[in-house]
Amino acid sequence: xxxxxxxxxxxxxxxxxxxxxxxxxxxxxxxxxxxxxxxxxxxxxxxxxxxxxxxxxxxxxxxxxxxxxxxxxxxxxxxxxxxxxxxxxxxxxxxxxxxxxxxxxxxxxxxxxxx
Amino acid sequence: xxxxxxxxxxxxxxxxxxxxxxxxxxxxxxxxxxxxxxxxxxxxxxxxxxxxxxxxxxxxxxxxxxxxxxxxxxxxxxxxxxxxxxxxxxxxxxxxxxxxxxxxxxxxxxxxx
Numbered sequence: 001x002x003x004x005x006x007x008x009x010x011x012x013x014x015x016x017x018x019x020x021x022x023x024x025x026x027x028x029x030x031x032x033x034x035x036x037x038x039x040x041x042x043x044x045x046x047x048x049x050x051x052x053x054x055x056x057x058x059x060x061x062x063x064x065x066x067x068x069x070x071x072x073x074x075x076x077x078x079x080x081x082x083x084x085x086x087x088x089x090x091x092x093x094x095x096x097x098x099x100x101x102x103x104x105x106x107x108x109x110x111x112x113x114x115x
Numbered sequence: 116x117x118x119x120x121x122x123x124x125x126x127x128x129x130x131x132x133x134x135x136x137x138x139x140x141x142x143x144x145x146x147x148x149x150x151x152x153x154x155x156x157x158x159x160x161x162x163x164x165x166x167x168x169x170x171x172x173x174x175x176x177x178x179x180x181x182x183x184x185x186x187x188x189x190x191x192x193x194x195x196x197x198x199x200x201x202x203x204x205x206x207x208x209x210x211x212x213x214x215x216x217x218x219x220x221x222x223x224x225x226x227x228x
Contacts, residue, residue, distance in 0.1 A: 044221055091157060101165075106157055
């Protein structure tokens with residue numbers, strides 16, 4: 001069975017600095033997708049970034065980028081120039097390829113941004 | 116505006132009193148899911164549906180029922196709620212496969228006394 005592990009329950013970063021959130025996963029599939037979701041205090045689930053496993057290039061969305069290490073099954077999220085609005089719970093999620101919509105989530109990392 | 120709506124947003128009930136949480140999407144998506152979120156456990160899939168009249172169990176289906184009579188609606192039914200079903204519930208929908216964005220509803224906070 002696939003699993004997703006986030007080993008950092010809480011992280012803290014100073015405003016304008018860079019922080020990296022860790023995520024590892026376990027799967028025997030070759031076709032899959034990885035996601036980072038942000039959950040602010042409003043509880044809304046917001047997609048931050050996504051990565052297709054077959055793509056070697058790391059995904060980037062403005063200040064958010066990932067370090068996808070397929071062999072190591074690692075998928076970390078880097079937030080550059082952190083802003084107060086980045087404070088939230090961040091979830092790493094896995095979805096296998098094919099006809100499924102099931103996301104397998106990690107337990108989350110609560111990010112605090114210090115002014 | 117593309118969206119998933121859930122009702123109610125907050126619900127406090129008592130053990131054994133049947134309840135339904137509604138979910139509706141306006142994007143003509145085939146796939147819909149229900150998740151529950153608990154502290155320290157992340158989100159876990161309860162049930163999912165791949166199309167009208169096609170539903171199947173997720174990882175934590177015990178104590179829940181679903182139906183998919185129309186493409187846009189996917190209600191979650193708790194026939195006899197118990198305190199261990201106190202949780203935050205999310206409905207989600209997506210088109211078929213790939214990296215298609217999964218749209219989440221705003222969440223329903225359920226407390227069972």
